[in-house]
Amino acid sequence: MAADTVIAPAPPAPVTSRAGLSPLARHLLLAVLALAAIVLLSMVVDPFTNVRLATVGYYLLAVAGLTVLTGLTGQVSLGHGAFMFVGAYTVALLVVYVPALPFWVDLLLAAVASGLAGALTGAAAARLTGPYLAGATLALAVGLPSVTQRFPDFLGGSNGLGFTVNSMPAGLAGTVPSTRWQAWVVWAVVLAALVLLANLTRGRVGRRLRAVRDDEVSAALAGIHVGRMKVFAFLVSAVCAGLAGGLQAFLLGTAAPGSFTPALSLSLLAAMVLGGVGSLWGALWGALALVFLQAGSEELTHALALGTDVSNNLPLAIYGLVLIGVVLAFPQGIHGIGRTLRTRLRPRRTPARTSADDEGEA
């Protein structure tokens, strides 16, 4: 039949597997190299840049969580700032009210709290689709931070909670500046979480999540519990955001509702799209863009001495314009630039024929 010859079969490559290294070992190795690079970088830059470095770190984790949710299961969350809020306040409350706990326990509990919030949201979300899901998660982002106003004594009202975390080992005090130490802590946690995420998404679970995203009926027929898979993705994603929030609180020494506006949630979503949906590398490009575009445009407005109305909103506007520009030129985001260019430069082959008789059933 002619259709059989439309596409030349791929060369019969053997079924390969990177034998020897387990996925864990491979991803750990990469993470250790990355951490070493971060440590080196942190030694040569000033304290201010170290804070920025750490900021990229926790945004990277938040965006990575979002990309697992959207890229792998096709669920959209306009409310990931709310999970960052949960993580940040969990850390803040524990530091303030249970100062005896070591910081890593605080972070672990922040992960648990945000995971719980994520699972609940996911359970509700599994019954919602498209615009309804987006609306529900947006409501979360708008509503949750205002809880601080209801309990001003406990949660500090709109000023939030301020505190200091004494996490530096006694041996390092005096020799390592605190911002450098903070950058190390943030990146160590972020890279550890990314190793787990990479293991998950490259393996069988990632495949199951993608199946749910592409066709729920077929996924169910393959033995996948679709609802459970969606809730699981929300949980994982919220844990990432919660850890990011906890790390932000650690870095800034405060947790305040003003840091978790709906604009934050939208920025995270935009960073994911900008970087390239579904790829952990894309999350890195997105986080870099989020931090450095913001910083760059703040400096720009500063230099132009514009009024506060303009200077408060200009960074977001610039960010939006860059997003639109990149997505128009490279629909697969920054991470897809190479692939997009390659397909554009290659002469187009005979487009494959597909039948229109492809109705969604059941």
Added chain:
Amino acid sequence: MAEPPLLRVSDVTVRFGGLTALDRVSFTAGHGEVLGVIGPNGAGKTTLFNVVCGFQQAQEGSLRWRGQVLRGHSPHRLAALGITRTLQGLGLFGHCTVLDNVMIGADRHARTGGLAGFFGLRRTAREDRALRERAMAVLADLGIDGHRDALPGALPYGLAKRVALARALVAEPDLLLLDEPAGGLSEQDMEDLGSRVRHLAESMAVVLVEHHMDLVMKVCDRVVVLDFGRVIADGTPAQVQADPAVTEAYLGAVPRA
């Protein structure tokens, strides 16, 4: 005592509002047998599959699998029971490669839990390799292993249909439900499909919903005819073809002189 049939559908009734899509439908499907289910458009064939798969709850009647009544039946349990299905269209995972599509179908063979996935242990890598080998074997058997890295949308329809079949077969089912597998196929592909279905019936039961009568009559051991949700005939292809009620159902729309 004789072994019960693999699948026994008893008096299943499904109504959509005022429309009765299935009306006290009963039949059995046994190991080593190809059962055809035919009927005019809208007769209830797909609805019947949806009931067997748990997508559609029957208002009345029951399903038995290996003699056990299926209660609280839901689609994601099917594969573990040993039942797989292809859909009337393609239902492929459009953004996953051909190989991934088939590996997802093989998922019932995997054992490691979700936690192991987080830690990427050697065990999970080994299991993944085993799934891949199973998938590649089925792809090779269907002659499409060369397309393993393609996305389904890039394949011609006939090949994409084969990927859908591979995904169902790799689970090694005891009962295979095929909803119009020949739809959109060329003569040659249909020929291949026919002999493949015959071959498959040596190791499982196959239920075949099809509009191509020559294919049905050639490969089926038994044929159930549905019309407006009722079973109007159940017998060998020859018996069914000779049944006046069947001719009536198919020609019923044509006004007689």
